[in-house]
Amino acid sequence: ELMLKVENLHVNVEDKEILKGVNLEVKPGEFHVIMGPNGSGKSTLALTISGHPKYEVRNGRILFEGEDITELGPDERAKRGILLAFQVPPEVEGVRIIDFLQQVLVELKGLDPVEAYDLIVEKAKELWFKEEDLHRYVNVGFSGGERKRLELLQAVLIEPKLLILDEPDSGVDVDSLSVISRKIEELHERGTAILLITHYGRILEHIDKNRITAHVMKDGRIVRTGGGELVDRIDREGFAGIFEEVGA
Ligand code: ADP
Ligand code: MG
Ligand code: MG
Numbered sequence: 129e130l131m132l133k134v135e136n137l138h139v140n141v142e143d144k145e146i147l148k149g150v151n152l153e154v155k156p157g158e159f160h161v162i163m164g165p166n167g168s169g170k171s172t173l174a175l176t177i178s179g180h181p182k183y184e185v186r187n188g189r190i191l192f193e194g195e196d197i198t199e200l201g202p203d204e205r206a207k208r209g210i211l212l213a214f215q216v217p218p219e220v221e222g223v224r225i226i227d228f229l230q231q232v233l234v235e236l237k238g239l240d241p242v243e244a245y246d247l248i249v250e251k252a253k254e255l256w257f258k259e260e261d262l263h264r265y266v267n268v269g270f271s272g273g274e275r276k277r278l279e280l281l282q283a284v285l286i287e288p289k290l291l292i293l294d295e296p297d298s299g300v301d302v303d304s305l306s307v308i309s310r311k312i313e314e315l316h317e318r319g320t321a322i323l324l325i326t327h328y329g330r331i332l333e334h335i336d337k338n339r340i341t342a343h344v345m346k347d348g349r350i351v352r353t354g355g356g357e358l359v360d361r362i363d364r365e366g367f368a369g370i371f372e373e374v375g376a
């Protein structure tokens with residue numbers, strides 16, 4: 129019944145302890161939000177779940193559909209249905225978007241390249257990319273909004289079991305924010321479980337707040353878990369009151 133189970137996760141980056149015992153459970157199709165001040169470990173958690181080699185698990189484990197994936201590489205996790213949309217999507221000089229996405233669809237979804245091409249062009253339009261845009265190099269010279277829309281395009285094409293979104297709303301203009309928010313809701317409606325890292329409730333405008341589980345991180349730990357009302361409260365008041373309540 130559980131999809132993702134993060135157990136007592138301790139993670140070091142360059143010999144510094146960043147995550148200090150994170151516990152998190154996500155069931156299939158659930159919508160989880162993670163909020164927390166800068167430096168609290170949100171991106172570290174996202175990157176560790178997706179298998180980034182820089183993040184060293186010192187204690188605890190990560191289970192996905194009952195399997196211990198703690199030692200698996202990022203490609204193996206992707207094959208099992210985990211996708212991370214980066215906070216800062218990197219430029220990949222020399223790799224064209226269309227070639228990259230085609231390869232992903234052939235490898236992960238078993239499509240043939242022509243089928244994949246047509247699907248990419250169709251879905252790209254819904255995220256405001258023209259066919260000619262797809263022949264540009266991945267993120268090279270892209271604005272913040274374009275980068276985040278490209279991350280969403282990948283997600284829409286792959287339809288992962290678990291989509292981790294690291295601040296899809298940062299550095300994005302209001303129009304892009306709106307289309308990104310709608311696409312996240314669409315993926316959720318189609319059954320993808322969502323783990324969304326954000327600083328603002330605004331990205332959740334298209335999501336039913338009653339369906340949300342919200343977590344607050346501080347200094348490498350989840351210190352509070354609640355419903356959608358937690359997001360509204362943080363929007364209004366910030367974190368101070370919550371941290372005081374939990375003695376963090
Ligand atoms: P958040 O996403 O909540 O802002 P991060 O997970 O990015 O937090 O960072 C948590 C802490 O880990 C910060 O103190 C940050 O400086 C440190 N950190 C994160 N990634 C690295 C890295 N690659 N190298 C060194 N320190 C890092
Ligand atoms: Mg940050
Ligand atoms: Mg971050």
